[in-house]
Amino acid sequence: MxxxxxxxxxxxxxxxxxxxxxxxxxxxxxxxxxxxxxTPVDRDAQVASLRSAAALLDTVLAEQGVDTDEVVAEFATARRDA
The missing domain is CATH 3.40.1620 (YefM-like fold)
Structure with missing residues (x-):
């Protein structure tokens, strides 16, 4: 958790x-x-940390039922309209 x-x-x-x-x-x-x-100072550790964070984010988004393609589309629309 x-x-x-x-x-x-x-x-x-x-x-x-x-x-x-x-x-x-x-x-x-x-x-x-x-x-x-x-983020640790070690470069290899930094990459591992980012991968770990990405995996955690994927898990959280999946648990919340968030469709990442929809988020990207909404962001693109908002950016275009700004």
Whole structure:
């Protein structure tokens, strides 16, 4: 299970979250507003971390029933209309 913290708690404990190994969901009023994914300094570890984050994101999106093709299409439309 992914750790979830409020934005105030996240700001207060940022130093601890930076040194952590797992991604953290940052919430505001109980709604996830972003993800913090700590990245190790080692290049190979960075690539592995990004792959791990991508896999976690895929899992979360699938659990929520999000169709990534629809998200991309909506983004393209919003960008075009901006």
């Amino acid at each position: 992914t750790t979830s913290v409020g934005i105030r708690e996240f700001r207060a404990g940022l130093a601890d979250f930076i040194t952590a190994a797992e991604p953290v969901a940052v919430t505001r009023h109980g709604v996830t507003v972003g993800w913090f994914i700590p």
